[in-house]
Amino acid sequence: MIKKILTSGPKRLTRDKKSFPVAKDTPYQLVTADRQFDPGESIKTITCVVIEYFSMDYARFKDFILKYKLYHIPFWLCYHLVWLTINIGGLSEVYDYLRFSDTSPKFYFYVVFQLIAVYFNLYYLIPKLLHVGRYFVYILAVLGTILICNAFITSGYFFATLTSGRTLFELFGVYPHQVSQIYFVWALPSTVASMTLAMSIKLGKNWLQTEKRRLRLEKENLETELKYLKSQINPHFLFNTINSIFALIHKNPDLASESLVNFSDLLRYQIYECNDEKTALDKELDFIENFIDLEKLRLDQGHTEMQFDIQDHTTCKQSIAPFILIPFIENAFKHVSKGKERHNFIRMTLETTNRSLQLHIENSKSWDDQASKEQPKSSGLGLKNVGRRLNLLYPGSHSLRIMDESDRFSVILKLEW
Secondary structure: OEOOEEOOOOOEEEEOOEEEEOOOOOOOOEEOOOOOOOHHHHHHHHHHHHHHHHHHHHHHHHHHHHHOOOOHHHHHHHHHHHHHHHHHOOHHHHHHHHHHOOOOHHHHHHHHHHHHHHHHHHHHHHHHHHOOOOHHHHHHHHHHHHHHHHHHHHHHHHHHHHHHOOOHHHHHOOOHHHHHHHHHHHHHHHHHHHHHHHHHHHHHHHHHHHHHHHHHHHHHHHHHHHHHHHHHHHHHHHHHHHHHHHHHHHHOHHHHHHHHHHHHHHHHHHHHHOOOOOEEHHHHHHHHHHHHHHHHHHOOOOOEEEEEEEEEOOOOOOEEOOOOOHHHHHHHHHHOOOOOOOOEEEEEEEEEOOOEEEEEEEEEOOOOOHHHHHOOHHHHHHHHHHHHHHHHHOOOOEEEEEEEOOOEEEEEEEEEO
């Protein structure tokens, strides 16, 4: 019975001399019964708080059930009742057997001692022996547990004779000297079956938990690796861009100022807009265009042919891994030939649709391969990293072809959304 009525402010609600706290954010408090209140609003308030109270009780009850694994009880009851139903008949026959039959005490010996053997195996033998690799000792311990448990179950047949005042032959159709039949033919198969079932469930559950933990660790490692690869790409890009601006300062200060503006836009995108695993495709394409404009200022356009064609045919919002294309474009600008005696070029075609992205970029190379031989081993780190990122982020949905010929270097990349 509710003793008091709620209106506003967090106090306590009393029910049958027991009190329980009302949540702090509940806009009600306790008042005396003679105080003015809105009956409809008060009934609604009381209903909400009572529901909250019983919800709290249910949560505590659920925690208690899970903590002490009481949900195992109905499982084992159902398990043994199923066997009784198979051997005896319908539920009414099972009820009559358990209540009136003189042989029913042996059933309780089955239930009690099989449960003891099962949980001794699950919560002692498996953690202490099986999980630490002592397999031979574990097998011997399980066999010993089964045999001892079976001996107690067999004694249940003799206990039934004591409680009923009848002989073993009258109850079960066997004589005392035929105890081996009770032990090995009747009791042992049932004990082995219950132990096997429990071990299968326990080991299957452990395997699922281990597999879930492995997948979670694999995902965490994958995310860590992607962040590491991305952190390698970004400083590499910044280093080359700063070098480009530094070169422009001496050649053309006005163009250097313009490049700094573009560079600030690039940094803004890099720092604030591409920290997720995927970024909007249109923003990434804008970033690429700004990057190309910045790199164009560094090269002598009078001696280098540059063709860049970016076609966005998407009609819906697509996303892409940030900086997944830049290393190829950056590599073309970095390693394009610069000799005035030959034709230098960078050509790029980038086309996007609702289903895929295709990038084709090529650049001329110097006739002299000595420069490439003298480059440090880390010079190809960017392309190696982007190849690794493609394998991690687009497994089975990308194709990458890199052709390193004598006079040119070309890349053909296709991504599928």
